[in-house]
Amino acid sequence: MLEAPKQSVEEQCQRKAEQMVFGFGKSAPAHKEVSAQQLQDMIAAGEALVVDVREVNEFEEGHIPGAVNMPLSSFQASKLPDAGGKTLVLNCLGGKRSGMALDKCATAQASVDTHLAGGFGAWASAGLPVER
Secondary structure, eight states: OOOOOOOOHHHHHHHHHHHHHHTTTOSSOSSEEEOHHHHHHHHHTTOEEEEEOSOHHHHHHOBOTTOEEOOGGGOOGGGOOOOTTSEEEEEOSSSHHHHHHHHHHHHTTOSOOEEETTHHHHHHHTTOOOBO
């Protein structure tokens, strides 16, 4: 029987990093996603508070009505607003930055784990209301 060549610690770490980047070995996504329409329904029912992690200039150009702006560049999970029993849903333009903010929430052990799939781009493409 042939044995696989032994990997160095560096090679093992590289393989683990590749698994994390490409999603291999994950049992489930770490972040919950809601669609633009699901978020609209949650907002209409008074069940969601939206936190937009785009930069101030992006937020000013248009955002989900009622959203609170907390730019990722200065984001601190400890500064998230009290949602008063609502679900906090993070959003950005396309979903990457809100995912990064959710990672910061997880590190801080904050109980925020939901973001808008496709971000504000998906919201606007769905023809949903935009506040300026």
